[in-house]
Each structure stands twice: as C-alpha cells, then as structure tokens.
Amino acid sequence: MGFEEATPIQEGTIRLGMEGKDIIGQAQTGTGKTTAFGIPLIEKIDTRDGNVQGLVIAPTRELAIQVSEELYRLGKDKNVRILSVFGGQEIGRQIRALKNRPQIIVGTPGRLLDHINRRTLKLENVNTLVLDEADEMLNMGFIEDIQSIMSNVPEARQTLLFSATMPDPIRRIAEKFMKSPEIVKIKSKEMTVENIEQFFVKSVEREKFDILSRLLNVHQPELAIVFGRTKRRVDELAHALNIRGYLAEGIHGDLSQAKRMSVLKQFKANKIDILVATDVAARGLDISGVSHVYNFDIPQDPESYVHRIGRTGRAGKKGVAVTFVTPREMGYLSIVERTTKKKMQALVPPTADEAVLGLQRVAMEQLETMTEKNNLGSYRELATEMLEKHDAVDLIAAALKTLTKDPEDAPVQITEERPLPSRGGGGYKGKGGGRSGGGYKGKGGGRSSGGGYKGRRDSGRASGGGRPGRTRRHES
Numbered sequence: 001m002g003f004e005e006a007t008p009i010q011e012g013t014i015r016l017g018m019e020g021k022d023i024i025g026q027a028q029t030g031t032g033k034t035t036a037f038g039i040p041l042i043e044k045i046d047t048r049d050g051n052v053q054g055l056v057i058a059p060t061r062e063l064a065i066q067v068s069e070e071l072y073r074l075g076k077d078k079n080v081r082i083l084s085v086f087g088g089q090e091i092g093r094q095i096r097a098l099k100n101r102p103q104i105i106v107g108t109p110g111r112l113l114d115h116i117n118r119r120t121l122k123l124e125n126v127n128t129l130v131l132d133e134a135d136e137m138l139n140m141g142f143i144e145d146i147q148s149i150m151s152n153v154p155e156a157r158q159t160l161l162f163s164a165t166m167p168d169p170i171r172r173i174a175e176k177f178m179k180s181p182e183i184v185k186i187k188s189k190e191m192t193v194e195n196i197e198q199f200f201v202k203s204v205e206r207e208k209f210d211i212l213s214r215l216l217n218v219h220q221p222e223l224a225i226v227f228g229r230t231k232r233r234v235d236e237l238a239h240a241l242n243i244r245g246y247l248a249e250g251i252h253g254d255l256s257q258a259k260r261m262s263v264l265k266q267f268k269a270n271k272i273d274i275l276v277a278t279d280v281a282a283r284g285l286d287i288s289g290v291s292h293v294y295n296f297d298i299p300q301d302p303e304s305y306v307h308r309i310g311r312t313g314r315a316g317k318k319g320v321a322v323t324f325v326t327p328r329e330m331g332y333l334s335i336v337e338r339t340t341k342k343k344m345q346a347l348v349p350p351t352a353d354e355a356v357l358g359l360q361r362v363a364m365e366q367l368e369t370m371t372e373k374n375n376l377g378s379y380r381e382l383a384t385e386m387l388e389k390h391d392a393v394d395l396i397a398a399a400l401k402t403l404t405k406d407p408e409d410a411p412v413q414i415t416e417e418r419p420l421p422s423r424g425g426g427g428y429k430g431k432g433g434g435r436s437g438g439g440y441k442g443k444g445g446g447r448s449s450g451g452g453y454k455g456r457r458d459s460g461r462a463s464g465g466g467r468p469g470r471t472r473r474h475e476s
C-alpha cells in the first residue's frame with residue numbers, strides 16, 4: 001500500500017491484536033487506526049472457511065464503505081472476501097451478496113440488525129468484533145443496537161475498539177463488553193493533530209455567512225468541509241454558497257443514499273470544492289486534499305469538534321480549522337479547548353477589501369496561466385491594437401478587474417440558528433439531551449444574511465473554472 005513505516009498506533013496495537021488480546025486503541029485522527037485493527041483482523045481469517053469470521057461496525061454508511069475498501073486492499077493478496085452492508089441500499093442485493101460467503105462484514109448497526117433478524121446474516125462463527133469510532137457506537141444513540149448485535153456474536157471473541165476520542169464514562173461502558181482489555185493510548189500533548197492550525201472567529205449569527213465567504217476567498221482551500229448544526233442549515237448553506245459562486249454540495253441524513261454517495265464521489269473527484277455537512281461526515285472519513293474545515297456552528301461536544309477538524313491534517317499533511325462562535329456560545333469554546341488541551345487562535349475576519357484581494361490574486365494567476373499556455377492566436381492582434389491606444393498597465397488592470405468575481409452582494413437566505421444553551425463551565429457531561437441536543441428546530445425568523453457590502457457589482461462574468469487545486473467559483 002506504499003506505507004513506509006508503521007504509525008504509532010499501528011506499532012502499539014498490531015502485535016497485541018495478533019496475539020488475540022482485546023484492545024481499546026486511541027490515537028489522533030488520521031493516524032492509521034483502520035490499518036491498526038485491519039491487519040490483525042485480516043491475519044486471523046481462515047480463507048478455507050466460508051463463514052463470517054470478522055465483524056466491523058461503523059456509525060455511518062460512508063464510513064462502512066470506506067473501511068470495507070481499506071480492508072479489501074489489506075486482504076487482497078490473501079483473497080479475503082469482504083462485504084459492506086448499510087441502510088439505504090436495496091436489501092435484496094445485500095442478501096444475494098451475503099450468499100457469496102463473505103468472511104468479513106462491515107456494516108452500520110441498523111442494517112446489521114435487520115439482517116440478523118431476517119436470518120440472512122449468521123454471526124456464530126465470528127471471532128473478531130471491531131467497533132470503529134467506538135465511543136460513538138457506545139453512546140446513547142447506538143448502544144442498544146450494539147448490545148443486540150453483540151448478543152449474537154460468541155462470547156469467546158476478540159473485541160477491538162478504536163477511536164480518536166474515548167471519554168471516561170464511555171470507556172467504562174466499553175470495558176464491560178471486553179475481557180481485560182489492553183488500553184493503548186498514543187500519548188500526545190494535545191488531543192487534536194499538531195499539523196492542524198486551529199482558529200476561532202467570534203461573530204454574531206447574521207454576520208457568519210459573509211465572514212465565511214471572505215475566508216474562503218482569502219484561504220482559497222484546495223477542498224473544504226463546512227459543518228452545520230442541522231440539516232436545514234446544511235441545505236441553506238450549500239444553496240447560499242452556490243449563489244455566491246462556489247461549487248458546493250450538501251450531505252446529511254435526509255438525502256437518499258444514492259445522492260449521498262454521488263455527492264461524496266464528486267467531492268473526492270474534485271468536481272465540487274466545498275462539502276457542506278452535518279456530523280454525518282464528521283467521523284472517520286478519509287478524503288485526501290481537504291485543506292480546510294469550517295465549523296459554521298460550534299459543535300455541541302468537544303469530541304465532535306475533534307472528529308470534525310480531523311477531516312483535515314491527515315497522515316502528516318497540514319490543515320486549517322476555523323470555528324465560528326457566537327458571543328453567547330463562548331463557554332463552549334473553553335470546554336472544547338479544555339478537552340483538546342489546545343488553544344484556538346482568535347482570527348480577525350478579513351475585511352471586504354482583503355477578501356477581494358484574494359479574488360484578485362486568483363484572477364492574476366488565471367491570467368498568468370493563460371499567458372504561459374501561449375495559445376492566444378488572434379487575441380494577440382487585438383492586444384497589439386489596444387496597446388496603441390491605451391497604457392499597458394491600465395489594460396492589464398482592466399483585464400484583472402473583469403476576471404475578478406466578487407458576488408458578495410448576491411443576497412442569500414440563512415435562517416438564524418438559536419445558540420446552544422448557555423453553558424459556562426463544567427467538563428464532559430455526556431450527550432445528556434440525546435443526539436439532537438440543542439439543535440434548533442423551530443422557525444428562525446427568516447432573516448437573511450448578506451446584503452451588507454453593496455455597490456460593487458461586477459458583471460460577474462468569466463467563470464473560467466479557476467485553477468486546479470483552488471476553490472473555483474462558477475457563475476451564479
């Protein structure tokens with residue numbers, strides 16, 4: 001797979017895993033935990049045996065697919081048969097695939113239970129059980145499902161639990177399901193990865209979106225993920241970003257599975273530059289090229305923060321994370337910082353002029369690339385003609401101005417989100433209120449953001465596609 005050396009979590013757990021020990025493995029995001037449990041799991045499979053021997057449970061469909069793909073790569077030479085099963089996909093197709101005697105199943109809890117109940121999935125020969133994102137799987141939303149699934153797996157199994165976060169109360173629950181587990185926690189000063197520069201922006205609700213647009217113009221991310229608190233939020237943000245000329249798409253649990261998969265595929269193929277997501281994309285997803293993560297809404301739990309920003313800065317790469325905080329939510333910021341043991345730097349939002357500078361730089365690069373390509377044909381004759389009448393600097397400035405798209409005055413609609421319930425101190429309290437938490441569901445008053453910085457309407461021409469590796473903008 002091109003890996004040159006084991007990462008610390010791989011070094012710390014692979015041998016123990018092959019000895020058959022139960023393990024709780026905790027290491028920062030993007031440090032190769034999948035391979036850390038994948039190798040012992042694959043090594044134990046008896047390829048002459050057609051029964052299901054390994055079971056991996058993951059919290060989201062996209063993660064289940066990704067993990068099964070990585071296991072496939074690990075087990076390819078050994079010819080291990082791996083199948084992923086998850087909701088939203090036609091069950092008949094999965095039932096047929098289950099008849100092909102897969103040896104490892106990777107699935108989401110709901111669909112696994114469905115197959116168990118239909119007796120299309122038999123787990124009595126499973127000897128290795130893995131919970132990826134273990135703390136999430138043992139949290140309130142999933143615990144009952146996990147317990148039911150576990151009751152179908154033999155007691156004499158090996159259990160492997162991995163995550164970047166493992167709050168103590170959850171670890172204590174985990175230990176009940178395990179046999180004297182080895183706890184392998186990769187020591188680091190901070191819970192988050194050092195390569196991620198972490199910022200926060202203090203802003204009132206209605207100014208967040210304009211600040212986000214300006215940050216995108218200044219940062220020019222290769223690929224970015226914008227996290228929003230609710231599904232409605234994600235829809236509105238994706239729509240608003242498109243109005244402002246970005247190539248953005250939303251992903252959340254209300255979309256069809258086909259749509260979720262196609263959005264993710266487009267993002268991976270760089271056909272869209274910005275993925276707007278709820279926490280459904282927070283855990284485990286490994287997408288190369290994600291240079292920036294923006295928390296448009298500060299997450300409710302510190303753990304969610306760790307996983308969200310961990311979508312960048314993976315496998316040693318650099319990343320930037322920016323978290324928006326409204327004045328009333330500042331208490332959450334300190335809770336996050338206390339958990340991660342890392343202070344975020346205050347980021348002064350760029351002014352409209354600074355943001356335009358970013359766009360101007362993009363225009364300049366476009367002009368330079370075009371010049372270097374050197375296939376300007378008849379445009380050169382026109383240029384010569386124009387140079388006879390005008391100053392060269394004026395002409396280039398005019399060309400740059402035409403290319404610079406600044407649709408900041410395009411009105412957008414972002415419903416205000418109620419701030420998280422005020423919370424000044426206290427440490428981790430678990431997901432007391434269940435998964436929806438402070439998520440605001442009512443009507444927000446429908447105020448729109450934007451509209452602030454009027455009077456610079458460029459003709460908005462020249463979509464041009466931008467340069468590869470930069471956030472492109474399309475014509476709105």
Ligand SMILES: Nc1ncnc2c1ncn2[C@@H]1O[C@H](COP(=O)(O)OP(=O)(O)OP(=O)(O)O)[C@@H](O)[C@H]1O
Pocket residue numbers: 003004005006007010027028029030031032033034035163164283284285286310314315
């Ligand atoms: N030994 C290695 N050397 C280099 N790259 C590696 C190594 N092991 C894994 N990787 C790569 O690092 C990336 C991150 O791995 P992985 O997704 O397993 O991280 P993770 O620790 O599970 O992160 P998360 O907590 O976000 O789930 C993947 O692209 C993987 O292929």
Ligand SMILES: [Mg+2]
Pocket residue numbers: 033034132284
């Ligand atoms: Mg992972």
